[in-house]
Amino acid sequence: xxxxxxxxxxxxxxxxxxxxxxxxxxxxxxxxxxxxxxxxxxxxxxxxxxxxxxxxxxxxxxxxxxxxxxxxxxxxxxxxxxxxxxxxxxxxxxxxxxxxxxxxxxxxxxxxxxxxxxxxxxxxxxxxxxxxxxxxxxxxxxxxxxxxxxxxxxxxxxxxxxxxxxxxxxxxxxxxxxxxxxxxxxxxxxxxxxxxxxxxxxxxxxxxxxxxxxxxxxxxxxxxxxxxxxxxxxxxxxxxxxxxxxxxxxxxxxxxxxxxxxxxxxxxxxxxxxxxxxxxxxxxxxxxxxxxxxxxxxxxxxxxxxxxxxxxxxxxxxxxxxxxxxxxxxxxxxxxxxxxxxxxxxxxxxxxxxxxxxxxxxxxxxxxxxxxxxxxxxxxxxxxxxxxxxxxxxxxxxxxxxxxxxxxxxxxxxxxxxxxxxxxxxxxxxxxxxxxxxxxxxxxxxxxxxxxxxxxxxxxxxxxxxxxxxxxxxxxxxxxxxxxxxxxxxxxxxxxxxxxxxxxxxxxxxxxxxxxxxxxxxxxxxxxxxxxxxxxxxxxxxxxxxxxxxxxxxxxxxxxxxxxxxxxxxxxxxxxxxxxxxxxxxxxxxxxxxxxxxxxxxxxxxxxxxxxxxxxxxxxxxxxxxxxxxxxxxxxxxxxxxxxxxxxxxxxxxxxxxxxxxxxxxxxxxxxxxxxxxxxxxxxxxxxxxxxxxxxxxxxxxxxxxxxxxxxxxxxxxxxxxxxxxxxxxxxxxxxxxxxxxxxxxxxxxxxxxxxxxxxxxxxxxxxxxxxxxxxxxxxxxxxxxxxxxxxxxxxxxxxxxxxxxxxxxxxxxxxxxxxxxxxxxxxxxxxxxxxxxxxxxxxxxxxxxxxxxxxxxxx
Numbered sequence: 001x002x003x004x005x006x007x008x009x010x011x012x013x014x015x016x017x018x019x020x021x022x023x024x025x026x027x028x029x030x031x032x033x034x035x036x037x038x039x040x041x042x043x044x045x046x047x048x049x050x051x052x053x054x055x056x057x058x059x060x061x062x063x064x065x066x067x068x069x070x071x072x073x074x075x076x077x078x079x080x081x082x083x084x085x086x087x088x089x090x091x092x093x094x095x096x097x098x099x100x101x102x103x104x105x106x107x108x109x110x111x112x113x114x115x116x117x118x119x120x121x122x123x124x125x126x127x128x129x130x131x132x133x134x135x136x137x138x139x140x141x142x143x144x145x146x147x148x149x150x151x152x153x154x155x156x157x158x159x160x161x162x163x164x165x166x167x168x169x170x171x172x173x174x175x176x177x178x179x180x181x182x183x184x185x186x187x188x189x190x191x192x193x194x195x196x197x198x199x200x201x202x203x204x205x206x207x208x209x210x211x212x213x214x215x216x217x218x219x220x221x222x223x224x225x226x227x228x229x230x231x232x233x234x235x236x237x238x239x240x241x242x243x244x245x246x247x248x249x250x251x252x253x254x255x256x257x258x259x260x261x262x263x264x265x266x267x268x269x270x271x272x273x274x275x276x277x278x279x280x281x282x283x284x285x286x287x288x289x290x291x292x293x294x295x296x297x298x299x300x301x302x303x304x305x306x307x308x309x310x311x312x313x314x315x316x317x318x319x320x321x322x323x324x325x326x327x328x329x330x331x332x333x334x335x336x337x338x339x340x341x342x343x344x345x346x347x348x349x350x351x352x353x354x355x356x357x358x359x360x361x362x363x364x365x366x367x368x369x370x371x372x373x374x375x376x377x378x379x380x381x382x383x384x385x386x387x388x389x390x391x392x393x394x395x396x397x398x399x400x401x402x403x404x405x406x407x408x409x410x411x412x413x414x415x416x417x418x419x420x421x422x423x424x425x426x427x428x429x430x431x432x433x434x435x436x437x438x439x440x441x442x443x444x445x446x447x448x449x450x451x452x453x454x455x456x457x458x459x460x461x462x463x464x465x466x467x468x469x470x471x472x473x474x475x476x477x478x479x480x481x482x483x484x485x486x487x488x489x490x491x492x493x494x495x496x497x498x499x500x501x502x503x504x505x506x507x508x509x510x511x512x513x514x515x516x517x518x519x520x521x522x523x524x525x526x527x528x529x530x531x532x533x534x535x536x537x538x539x540x541x542x543x544x545x546x547x548x549x550x551x552x553x554x555x556x557x558x559x560x561x562x563x564x565x566x567x568x569x570x571x572x573x574x575x576x577x578x579x580x581x582x583x584x585x586x587x588x589x590x591x592x593x594x595x596x597x598x599x600x601x602x603x604x605x606x607x608x609x610x611x612x613x614x615x616x617x618x619x620x621x622x623x624x625x626x627x628x629x630x631x632x633x634x635x636x637x638x639x640x641x642x643x644x645x646x647x648x649x650x651x652x653x654x655x656x657x658x659x660x661x662x663x664x665x666x667x668x669x670x671x672x673x674x675x676x677x678x679x680x681x682x683x684x685x686x687x688x689x690x691x692x693x694x695x696x697x698x699x700x701x702x703x704x705x706x707x708x709x710x711x712x713x714x715x716x717x718x719x720x721x722x723x724x725x726x727x728x729x730x731x732x733x734x735x736x737x738x739x740x741x742x743x744x745x746x747x748x749x750x751x752x753x754x755x756x757x758x759x760x761x762x763x764x765x766x767x768x769x770x771x772x773x774x775x776x777x778x779x780x781x782x783x784x785x786x787x788x789x790x791x792x793x794x795x796x797x798x799x800x801x802x803x804x805x806x807x808x809x810x811x812x813x814x815x816x817x818x819x820x821x822x823x824x825x826x827x828x829x830x831x832x833x834x835x836x837x838x839x840x841x842x843x844x845x846x847x848x849x850x851x852x853x854x855x856x857x858x859x860x
Contacts, residue, residue, distance in 0.1 A: 007673055012049050015673075017069055019069075022059040022060060023061070034048070088107035089640070093110075095107055097111060099116055101116075188279050203264065291342070293342065293370075293375065296349070296398060297379055297380035297394070298349045298390065301348065303380045304316035304317060306380055307343045311333070315332035330344070331343070331370065336457075336464065341464070381412060392438075395438060407442050407443070409470065409477070411467065429446070
């Protein structure tokens, strides 16, 4: 352990004796090199001890401290070079005892000195033995720590390998998931472009037909013009004979001009309108695996009960009756077998409580409630239903509403399957030809629900599996665009029927032209048929020749493949035999080499063990000699230090005033320096493993960088998800605000209606009260025998009775203070009574007004 004087000369940064100490403005001293290195590392000019900022870029050198350090090093070197003896420096006696308070060896004379008064002493041998045991215990602790650190190193290396394997596996899964999304986008692009190409072909074909029709018209017009011009060049007699026929032909040819057909251009918004949103919604459905279902069927078929069975909870109102329970579309959703399922219930077809148009309009809303479109239409039929003409019309009605493609997205759902009892549903379908035809229209898709066993989740799972299969076949769901196309198609059909009616009106006028065209068409048809027949014969001949060539090529290929397969098998068997022989030889050679290597390793280990034992014995002997030498040097050093202190006492007194403040601060930092000295010694002991620590730090740095890359990737993905989530939340908030505004508007309308009713009721009550008061007052005034002196008491009595009567009726309604309309009515009544009965009428009017106010407040 370092002496007191040595600790005073230690740098707080490098924990070594000051080399070139500099003096900072905060009165701390640090080695110049240590200070500049600390400043370069931190980037700021501050004290390494107290962190106070230095005002000077180049602090001055502390010459006094530098000279003291040089003197101390010189004395210490002299002490180490001169050797050490176990002699007391004060009494020249042999050091045999150890002072437990001062923690230093002393002689027998020192025991009785005043400096060691009331101190405890122990023999040096006992103290050394106990200190060695304590040091040995600490050494074993360090050895256990070293072993534990080596074990942890192995575990950390295994963890690094596991992390690497996890990262590779996760990376593969991420690539697979993104490949699925990329494939989905490619499929969507291909499907959209295919639909565009199909519409392009349809439009081209339509325009081609129109061009052919115009060409025919042009040819007919040219022929008519040429004939007319020739006729005009004939003689007058011929001209007059042919004039009626020619005039009729000219009039027929100039009847109607061709018009540009409606919808001739490609409907671009159908493909580009909300393209990103539609693709995003489909992708969202794929990620969420959500299913949207629409229930269709006639009244009493059990649609609401089927919806409750699918959702696994009672969401729709369902009663066992033939009257329609559902009068408008409603949508409910729940989680079924871990998947989100949305069901839309619709009004029954052929409902007697609603018109056909109302039913059609309400059912059409189901597509928008299941936006962006339902995955399946469930057409509900009870198994015990009589298949009447109405039931036969249901598929046609659905096609008329949603288009011809709707049956591709439809499944027949039979309810009340418990009524089948022992009969199979297939037998039940095959027994009725109309039933079988209905199922065939929906692609043979059907499902049965047992209404008595609503807790049976298997029937729900089977239904969802059938819906998934249908979705795969249809490449998605029935979209609003399909409904709009169907609606547009119906409009076009209606326009087409109108045009046909107009055409039928013009048929008589066009008979001559049609006959001519018919003959030409027949001729063209015959020519076309002959050409097609020749073309078919030529194609059949080419197909036959191509088929023969393919069969010949296949036969030759099979023979060649058979020969190659046999050659490969023979070659493979030979290679396997050679490999087995080589493998056997390698194994024998490896076993021989392993045995030789094990023998050499065993001999080397034994020799190494013997050498290590000899080295340990030699090192133990050297340690004992070194310990004895150090103890002697320590004793000599202490004795010389005491002598040096006595010699330099006068010199130290001269510089004591200069060092007084610095020594005081150094004494305050004594404990910290001792800790730093202990840390320095531990660092010296761990120099052996410094390279391993650096290696671990490098590995940790790489792991940290990899972790940062993963966190950055996760952060980007989370930010993207957050953006999508915010957009969805903004959309939901706007929808909620719109619903809220509509509800507020409805609430205001309702309040206005209630206010209007209250005003009407209050007006009616006011009129009744006025009528009653006027009648009572007139009856009171008819009493001719009443004197002027008794008039006031009579009116007061009447007012009191009338006030009691009205107060009784008012107190039953509301016992609060009466204001508002009652006060106004009171003013009116008071004025009327005042005219009839004098000043006392005002009191009567006020009482009546108060009671009337209570009644009005009750109505409010």
